[in-house]
Amino acid sequence: MGAGSRHRQSHDFGHGHGHGHGHARREGEERTPVVVARVPALVLIVALAVVALGTVVGAIRWWPDHGAAAKLHGTLTYAVSGTTYVKGTVTTVQPRCASLNDSSPDCGHVAAIAQSGPEKGQEQEIGVAPEVSGAGLTKGDTIIMMRTPPTADVPGDTATYAWYDVQRSTPLWILTVIFVVAVVAVARLRGLLALVSLGVAGGVIGWFVLPAILTGEAALPVAMVGAAIIMFVILYLTHGVSIRTSTALAGTLVGIAISALAAHLSIDAAHLNGVIDDGGSMLSSMLPSVNLHNVLKAAAVIAGLGALNDVTITQASAVWELREAAPDMSRRSLYRSAMRIGRDHVASAIYTLAFAYVGSALTLLLALGLYDRSLLDLLGAEQIAEEIVHALVGGLGVLLAMPLTTVLGVLLVERSPRRVSG
Numbered sequence: 001m002g003a004g005s006r007h008r009q010s011h012d013f014g015h016g017h018g019h020g021h022g023h024a025r026r027e028g029e030e031r032t033p034v035v036v037a038r039v040p041a042l043v044l045i046v047a048l049a050v051v052a053l054g055t056v057v058g059a060i061r062w063w064p065d066h067g068a069a070a071k072l073h074g075t076l077t078y079a080v081s082g083t084t085y086v087k088g089t090v091t092t093v094q095p096r097c098a099s100l101n102d103s104s105p106d107c108g109h110v111a112a113i114a115q116s117g118p119e120k121g122q123e124q125e126i127g128v129a130p131e132v133s134g135a136g137l138t139k140g141d142t143i144i145m146m147r148t149p150p151t152a153d154v155p156g157d158t159a160t161y162a163w164y165d166v167q168r169s170t171p172l173w174i175l176t177v178i179f180v181v182a183v184v185a186v187a188r189l190r191g192l193l194a195l196v197s198l199g200v201a202g203g204v205i206g207w208f209v210l211p212a213i214l215t216g217e218a219a220l221p222v223a224m225v226g227a228a229i230i231m232f233v234i235l236y237l238t239h240g241v242s243i244r245t246s247t248a249l250a251g252t253l254v255g256i257a258i259s260a261l262a263a264h265l266s267i268d269a270a271h272l273n274g275v276i277d278d279g280g281s282m283l284s285s286m287l288p289s290v291n292l293h294n295v296l297k298a299a300a301v302i303a304g305l306g307a308l309n310d311v312t313i314t315q316a317s318a319v320w321e322l323r324e325a326a327p328d329m330s331r332r333s334l335y336r337s338a339m340r341i342g343r344d345h346v347a348s349a350i351y352t353l354a355f356a357y358v359g360s361a362l363t364l365l366l367a368l369g370l371y372d373r374s375l376l377d378l379l380g381a382e383q384i385a386e387e388i389v390h391a392l393v394g395g396l397g398v399l400l401a402m403p404l405t406t407v408l409g410v411l412l413v414e415r416s417p418r419r420v421s422g
Helices: 038-061 066-072 169-214 218-240 241-271 277-288 293-304 304-323 331-360 363-368 376-378 382-412
Strands: 084-093 109-114 125-126 142-148 160-166
Touching: 038 218, 038 241, 038 382, 066 125, 066 169, 066 363, 109 142, 125 160, 169 218, 169 277, 169 293, 218 241, 218 293, 241 293, 241 382, 293 304, 293 382, 304 331, 304 382, 331 382, 363 382
Parallel strands: none
Antiparallel strands: 084 109, 084 142, 109 125, 142 160
């Protein structure tokens, strides 16, 4: 093997997937493959192998007891024993009542025909909250009612029906199909692989992260291991096995570690307890082994994965494309050019994180605005502070992962003379 071969890796390995970013070239110039530095690439591969081994060990260490998790299923019920859930077809929707104390029979009720059960075909009238009446419910919609059976030792007692929720599976499935078709039509194979990756991520969270936390495993390490598994799988599955993808993966893993550290320190410093709604209260009372304070740290790590992955994969691609467009560019110039791209991207990622959290907490913000307290006092409230910490923790991971990914990419791609034909 020649000296040049020993110090270079093939274009196929170093540039394993194309993004279609064409670059204008002068007539007569050939497309110059990106040459990957052998030693930095070897160091990167070894480092990722070590992290992968650590991830496997962590998954084994914190693998949940699915039997214990299965026993927890059903321990929390919505209603009394014997209650069943019956679908009904809406026949009448009364207008919402003027106030919560209004007991008029002409407002605040919905009538629906039971689709199953002993009272199948019979119309049931149930009271509903004002927001239900005002949410666009109309005749013909399908709702879910709670049926409480009659008391056995009470002669003449009959089953009673109460509101549970709207049956939403049909519109949700339609929206999902539209989304999948749009993704595949626009992004084609890459989009299809992204959807498969999303399914993998859901499987990791549902089969590993959630049951592990529910059965008392340490939330933050579990989240970090789960995040690493997700990133290893979806990055290589979606973007192909290459040094470019490995560069993005390394930056992402560093970002996860930064986010975890920032979450640990900031949530401890802010004394956030995680019990801000009915879900937190129920978990705290039913499963005292689950530390919701630590669950917040896990949530911060998982919440920032999307933006983190987006920035690192784009930044790695930027370095590769710039090097391919200008193979004779110095490393310093390459770094500066890539960082200009990265700064624009990271700024938009920060906006994305901030707007996502504001949007998810919009109802809460409106409700807190009713209190006679200053804006600064409201920002310190547990409900708002949690969202602020999550946004800032995710932002820190993105901010620091971007230049680290850029540096790593610049070290990996060799400078080579531009080849000119003829």
